[in-house]
Amino acid sequence: MKKYLTIAKAEWLDALQNPGEVFLWIILESIPVFIMGSLWIANKNNLSHLSVSPGQLVTYYFVVLMTSRIIGFYFDEHAQVEIRDGTFSKHLLKPFSFPLYLISNNLGGKIFHFFSLYIPVTLLLLITFRSQIILPSPYNTLFFAISLILAYFISFAISALTATAAFFWEQSLSLIHAHWMLVSTAGGYMLPLFLYPEWLQSIFNFLPFKYLYYIPAAIFTNKLNFQEAFSSLIYSLTWAISLNIMAYIFWKSGLKRYTSVGG
Amino acid sequence: MAYPQDFLLWSAVDLLWSIINILFFRILLLNLPNISGWTFNQIIIPLGFVHLIGAFVWGVMYSNMKELARDVNKGNLDLYLSKPANSQFLLSTRYLDFNLLPSVVVGSFLLWYGFSINNISSPSSLLIVLIALISGVGIAYSLYFMSVTTSLWANRLQNIQDLFPNTLDFAKYPSEIFPVVTRFIFNTILPFALIGYLPANILLGKASSWLLLSFLATALIFVYISHLFWNFALRHYSSASS
Numbered sequence: 001m002k003k004y005l006t007i008a009k010a011e012w013l014d015a016l017q018n019p020g021e022v023f024l025w026i027i028l029e030s031i032p033v034f035i036m037g038s039l040w041i042a043n044k045n046n047l048s049h050l051s052v053s054p055g056q057l058v059t060y061y062f063v064v065l066m067t068s069r070i071i072g073f074y075f076d077e078h079a080q081v082e083i084r085d086g087t088f089s090k091h092l093l094k095p096f097s098f099p100l101y102l103i104s105n106n107l108g109g110k111i112f113h114f115f116s117l118y119i120p121v122t123l124l125l126l127i128t129f130r131s132q133i134i135l136p137s138p139y140n141t142l143f144f145a146i147s148l149i150l151a152y153f154i155s156f157a158i159s160a161l162t163a164t165a166a167f168f169w170e171q172s173l174s175l176i177h178a179h180w181m182l183v184s185t186a187g188g189y190m191l192p193l194f195l196y197p198e199w200l201q202s203i204f205n206f207l208p209f210k211y212l213y214y215i216p217a218a219i220f221t222n223k224l225n226f227q228e229a230f231s232s233l234i235y236s237l238t239w240a241i242s243l244n245i246m247a248y249i250f251w252k253s254g255l256k257r258y259t260s261v262g263g
Numbered sequence: 264m265a266y267p268q269d270f271l272l273w274s275a276v277d278l279l280w281s282i283i284n285i286l287f288f289r290i291l292l293l294n295l296p297n298i299s300g301w302t303f304n305q306i307i308i309p310l311g312f313v314h315l316i317g318a319f320v321w322g323v324m325y326s327n328m329k330e331l332a333r334d335v336n337k338g339n340l341d342l343y344l345s346k347p348a349n350s351q352f353l354l355s356t357r358y359l360d361f362n363l364l365p366s367v368v369v370g371s372f373l374l375w376y377g378f379s380i381n382n383i384s385s386p387s388s389l390l391i392v393l394i395a396l397i398s399g400v401g402i403a404y405s406l407y408f409m410s411v412t413t414s415l416w417a418n419r420l421q422n423i424q425d426l427f428p429n430t431l432d433f434a435k436y437p438s439e440i441f442p443v444v445t446r447f448i449f450n451t452i453l454p455f456a457l458i459g460y461l462p463a464n465i466l467l468g469k470a471s472s473w474l475l476l477s478f479l480a481t482a483l484i485f486v487y488i489s490h491l492f493w494n495f496a497l498r499h500y501s502s503a504s505s
Contacts, residue, residue: 020417028422028429035432039298042440046295177276181283190287195294 003096010108022116029065029121036061037129050195056221058132060192062125063217068189069113070148071155071212075102077176079163084170086260099251103156136220143229147216150236154211157243160251167254182207188214194223208239273362281314281369288435299439304380308466309459311373313434316399316458318370320407320428322363327355328411328424335414336421340500351493355408383466394475395462401482402454403431405489412489415496434458454481 040047040057047054082088091098126133136144162179165172184190187209193201204210215232218224224232288310292303301309331354334340343350374392378384407427414420430453438446438456449456457478464470 020420021422024420024422024426028425031429031432035436038442038445039436039440042299043295046297050294174272174276177279181279185283185286190283191290195290197290197293 005104022113025117026120026124029069029117030124033058033061033065033125034128037125037132041129041132052192052194052223053134055132055134056223057192058129059134059221060217060223062129062133063220064189064213065121066118067148067151067213067216069118070110071152073102073106073156073159075106076159076163076179077173080166080172080176083163083166083254083258088258089260092255099160102160106156134221137222139226140219140222140224140229143233144216144220146233147211147219147236150233150240151212151216153240154208154236154243157240157247158208158212160247161243164247164250164254167250167257182209183212186210187212188217192218192223208243211236211239270362274365277363278365278369281366284314284435285310285369285373299437301437304377305463305467307373308377308381308463309437310435311370311377312395312399312459312462313431314366314370314373315396316403316434317428317431318363318366319400320403320431322360322366324355324404324407325424325428326358326360328407328427330354330357331411332414332420332423335500336419344497344500350497351408351490355404377463378466381467387472388466391462391465391472391475394479395465398475398478398482399458399462401486402458403427405482405485406453408489409492412493412496415500431455431458434460454485457481 037058040054044054047057079088082091091101094101158179162172162175165175169175186193186204186207189212193204193210193214196204211232215224215236219229219232288306289303292298292306296302298306331340334343334354343353346353378388410427411423414423433441433449433453434455437460438449441449446456461470461474461478465472465475
């Protein structure tokens with residue numbers, strides 16, 4: 001356990017070195033929420049047929065932004081490159097589990113970002129849209145926290161599956177883009193899923209991506225009732241377990257195929 | 264272009280992202296009658312302009328700006344500063360990414376489609392498109408270059424090259440959706456509102472064609488300011504030599 005805490009601490013200290021970059025991230029992260037928040041407020045008189053308030057929509061994007069920073073894993077591209085060029089071997093020689101290394105590393109960065117990024121972005125957006133942000137009901141607060149934890153493990157498994165594809169396929173870098181496209185559309189990052197045509201919603205319901213952003217944000221904004229929120233968490237748990245099992249199987253069989261030359 | 268399979272793959276990725284961007288506005292406008300007065304049929308035109316400018320930003324500028332920020336960090340800028348040519352020009356034209364060709368095709372298609380559904384057929388409209396694209400490229404180039412130039416004051420700003428391409432998203436929306444202060448900024452200091460919606464307003468007959476000349480003049484002024492800013496920033500550059 002101590003070695004994983006050390007990895008998390010190292011990542012945290014590394015992130016501390018670049019305050020200028022953190023400032024830029026604050027601006028970059030706030031842009032989509034600012035645009036979408038402004039758009040829905042400017043068109044608030046046209047929302048009556050959607051049974052949703054401008055406050056719910058502004059809060060939706062705010063929660064999606066925060067969720068994306070909390071559950072995001074970005075190791076897949078780097079891992080794919082290392083698997084292809086053979087430099088991945090260095091991770092296999094180290095005295096710790098590579099998946100646990102990734103999680104420790106990720107959490108170390110997240111702790112730093114919590115103070116340097118989440119709090120300033122939250123304050124910035126609360127000042128800009130203070131009259132629009134809504135808060136969840138007490139049971140939705142609990143459900144939201146659970147949905148975030150489950151989304152974290154779904155996100156990890158999807159990134160791990162994308163990374164392990166490099167063991168089997170030369171052009172697997174394109175899968176990273178396929179991953180982001182699906183997250184943007186079917187995950188509800190770009191637009192809340194209830195705005196999509198019904199036929200598209202029914203396709204998205206069969207995929208795990210909506211449990212990454214849409215479900216946590218819909219729970220937070222009180223868009224789902226108790227029954228809907230509860231059943232969504234059950235589905236989310238099922239996806240989290242099954243995707244992580246799949247990632248583990250692919251990881252093990254990929255390692256058997258992996259070869260590299262030199263040191 | 265040396266790796267055809269790679270080129271085809273990344274072109275397909277670019278095409279899919281373009282389609283997703285258009286799908287986003289389509290779905291948005293299936294739920295809203297218009298965005299601050301702009302219907303889907305009309306919004307296609309500014310989206311076409313922004314798409315073409317976006318292809319320039321990602322295909323021509325991005326790799327060069329990423330490398331510029333890295334050179335500042337590593338102290339490798341000396342190599343370009345010591346050459347007997349304009350350093351700003353050299354640093355802006357080192358790489359060209361052809362994977363963005365689908366974006367050019369999609370942007371051109373959007374303009375063509377926008378012209379046909381809005382019955383825009385006068386020959387002068389092609390001249391308007393040409394001037395608008397040249398001006399848009401000038402403004403995008405200047406703002407992007409100036410934003411990356413700020414890295415000369417910092418020890419390390421490795422994500423500075425991502426700032427402008429992300430802020431270009433503002434140009435996809437009519438400035439009327441933003442609060443008054445932001446709207447003023449996007450029409451003057453950071454003229455994103457001019458890139459897509461000003462030429463679209465002119466083409467749709469909502470604004471005078473004379474405004475196009477002010478757009479062109481603004482672009483020229485911005486290019487000149489970027490040149491002055493670069494020379495000013497170079498005074499703050501120091502390296503341990505390479």
